[in-house]
Amino acid sequence: MKTNSRSRSAAFSLVELVVVIVIIGIIAAMAIPRLSRGTAGAGDSALAGNLAIIRNAINLYSAEHSSSYPTQAGFLGQLTQYSDASGGVVATKDAAHPYGPYLMAIPPCPVGDQTNPTTVAFDAVNSPPTVAADNGGWIYNPNTGVFIANTNVTDQNGKAYNTY
Numbered sequence: 001m002k003t004n005s006r007s008r009s010a011a012f013s014l015v016e017l018v019v020v021i022v023i024i025g026i027i028a029a030m031a032i033p034r035l036s037r038g039t040a041g042a043g044d045s046a047l048a049g050n051l052a053i054i055r056n057a058i059n060l061y062s063a064e065h066s067s068s069y070p071t072q073a074g075f076l077g078q079l080t081q082y083s084d085a086s087g088g089v090v091a092t093k094d095a096a097h098p099y100g101p102y103l104m105a106i107p108p109c110p111v112g113d114q115t116n117p118t119t120v121a122f123d124a125v126n127s128p129p130t131v132a133a134d135n136g137g138w139i140y141n142p143n144t145g146v147f148i149a150n151t152n153v154t155d156q157n158g159k160a161y162n163t164y
Contacts, residue, residue: 046110051164053145054138057102060146064099069145072122075150083085111161112136112151121150131162 057079062069065087070078077089082097090097108117121138123129127144131152139150139162149161 016101041156043111047149047161047164050107051149053107054103054147058147060102061100062145069142072124072140072142075120075122075140075142076106080105106138109137109149109151111149111155112153119150128162 036136058069061078061083063084065085068087071087074089077083078087079093079100079102081089081100081101082093083089084097085099089100090098106118106120110117113136117136121129121132121137121139123132123139123141124143125141127141128146128148129141130140131148132137132152137150138147140147149164151161154160
């Protein structure tokens with residue numbers, strides 16, 4: 001009968017476990033900052049996309065309504081319902097209201113204070129509109145059609161979101 005002079009268990013040694021844990025820690029230290037930068041970039045891209053959608057809707061409204069922009073009183077209805085040449089709106093399309101709708105709903109502002117992300121504030125005096133309070137959502141000038149994010153927050157490169 002042959003006996004093995006060396007008896008060793010099939011478990012990992014403490015040194016091997018420590019080395020593996022250190023390698024996993026190094027990989028995590030490299031990956032976590034990259035992932036967090038990705039989420040910040042996602043907010044920037046979402047803001048740019050939402051602004052493009054809303055600005056396109058405002059410009060299309062203006063083109064179909066003799067170069068006039070949606071008004072402060074009728075902004076939401078004029079963009080989300082059917083309208084006539086003077087800006088009057090109805091919920092269903094008929095011969096007198098052939099234009100629109102340009103949006104299904106106002107998309108949320110994905111950056112800044114998120115208390116009211118779909119709220120639209122109005123500034124008919126300044127162009128671009130002035131962010132009075134950083135309470136999220138959007139701000140719009142009905143005289144010039146300028147539409148921006150209602151926030152003073154900046155992106156990771158230091159560019160203000162209200163200048164996008």
